[in-house]
């Protein structure tokens with residue numbers, strides 16, 4: 001297992017970090033989706049995929065998002081980028097036909113088009129077998145009808161990777177996936193007001209007899225679960241890399257603040273208290289463990305070894321780690337945190353939101369438990385039970 005970056009990728013990593021620390025920091029936080037920051041990270045090549053090395057592209061984008069985070073890029077922007085790449089572009093490249101890849105690949109890779117993954121419905125969040133968006137086939141067309149909610153990027157996207165129920169009696173094996181251009185007649189998009197991650201616009205998608213060519217289906221009829229798994233595999237493993245980077249940035253700023261805050265007439269700073277140092281050390285440990293877990297999960301996925309248990313473990317542990325770090329940093333800022341100094345309160349809201357994204361912690365635990373036998377060390381030999 002080698003997690004080191006090639007010279008080329010290291011140089012890109014540095015460019016991403018410089019972009020975030022320089023231009024993006026100077027521009028300040030945007031309210032809502034930041035189109036100009038999106039264009040800048042797209043120009044950097046964050047979404048570019050080398051067709052000769054698609055697994056390498058997954059790792060490359062993951063590291064670039066982490067680099068942007070270490071330079072203090074907004075978590076909303078990083079989450080929007082992750083939803084676009086891991087939730088839409090990645091499954092398209094894995095499972096799309098040559099014609100689908102040719103149509104959507106170049107605009108999504110250049111960032112000219114934005115993608116979104118539309119699974120959740122008002123009555124079906126964790127339980128995907130309860131999805132009810134319907135599909136009927138009419139000749140060489142399909143007609144979609146239903147309602148999606150909490151879709152990241154919905155209101156800025158040009159294409160949705162949408163999961164619908166084509167065979168109602170087959171549970172999750174009755175799902176199919178479709179590439180739905182958002183300008184198709186019958187598609188309406190509405191923004192959702194959220195707390196946290198304002199840079200990653202969330203929205204409702206209404207599908208009112210949306211007619212598409214049957215060639216819009218991604219994968220086979222009834223193959224939607226495989227598409228959903230491909231998206232979840234990438235999202236759960238990699239979407240929080242940027243948040244790990246952002247936590248590093250926040251930790252450095254908090255450390256600087258604590259060292260510079262002195263009581264009148266005293267030489268020592270807040271950072272001289274052992275209790276404060278221990279909190280910082282705990283954050284350091286939590287971030288390092290989460291980072292190595294993410295890298296290991298990424299390795300499992302890019303080596304084609306596992307697509308279920310490791311992504312779930314990474315999602316659960318990394319989301320909890322970045323949330324706990326944001327919470328502890330907020331406590332260290334105390335009153336200044338309440339005033340959102342260094343956007344510490346925003347970080348708490350942003351990281352709290354991602355606890356439910358790509359499946360809640362309970363759903364990840366269900367998945368990890370269901371895969372436990374496969375991940376246990378085999379007990380063999382004469383003393384084995």
Ligand SMILES: Cc1cc2nc3c(=O)[nH]c(=O)nc-3n(C[C@H](O)[C@H](O)[C@H](O)COP(=O)(O)OP(=O)(O)OC[C@H]3O[C@@H](n4cnc5c(N)ncnc54)[C@H](O)[C@@H]3O)c2cc1C
Pocket residue numbers: 083087116117118119120124125126127149150151152153197353354356357358359360361362363366
């Ligand atoms: C920041 C963010 C971004 C998102 N982006 C997208 C997106 O781009 N596309 C998209 O389609 N969706 C998106 N979602 C929706 C997300 O996938 C759902 O919120 C998530 O799957 C949970 O569904 P729910 O909110 O309906 O909760 P529910 O399913 O109603 O769950 C409520 C509670 O019950 C628990 N629970 C439910 N079922 C079980 C079970 N079987 N065992 C144990 N506990 C259970 C849950 O863990 C949770 O605590 C996003 C959500 C967030 C917060």
